[in-house]
Amino acid sequence: MIDIHSHILPAIDDGSPDLETSVKMAQIAVSEGITEMIATPHFIEKDKETDKNTIIQKVEELNRELAHRSIDLTILPGQEIFLTPGVPDLYDRGKLLTLCDGDKYLLVELPLMSIPLYALDVIHSLKLKGLNVILAHPERNIEIARNPGRLREFIKIGALVQVNSLTLFGVLGKNAKHTAENIINSGMAHFIATDCHTARTRSPRIKRIMKFLTEDAAKLLLKDNPSKVLKGKDIDSKLEAYDGKDIGFFKKLTVFIDSIKNAREVRHDF
8 A cells, every 4th residue: 555645754743753753653554554655744834844855855864764674665755735825836936845756746735724715726726837736634624524515626626635544543533534434435535545643643554444445445545546646647536436325334334333443442552
């Protein structure tokens, strides 16, 4: 599996605080079946403008350390960029780091409390520059939680959608979990990623997500689409390649029970 959203780099944002934590996170990721992970430290205009060359350097250093410890995980560079009106200009000025430094995919975070009036215009502007915008964990946005259909406005202009695995485990609350399920079951998700920050509560756990998905959906969201990001290939945002609506009652009941169990284990064991 490929994880396109993580905060595994040490001492650069609110993720891993040190190298040993990063190594533990990498070990967990490997145990979960993750082979490649994109490191996406936060970039917030005029607040936390993380230097992209620093990220690339830290990725190289962490890869050397993992190789030295025989941990079979490859880290790739990227950023999680907070959406502001200035994002297109920041990209033009060379301030932003695309996923895998490939000038193809940009991971963008919406504010949690609202959908800004400028959001669609900014994403459209980025699309005109040849960038594919991936919305990070929109299930955590209050307006989208109230009306998940709002996501279709973004998908229509070419945006892609990434859901957090721990959201589906119930770690980030019932509303976010319900919204994430709605997004996936409506065919609006293109990726599931960990958004891991620690080696404990928000560790890179993703394997159990297979219980929540049909085989086709798991392949698309955890392998095929993330692989296209790594290779710089396009993804059709409007293509609904799976449908969660055909999950029967007993499958749904199993998912509900597993989600409670997983949330407890994540909170207390990691």
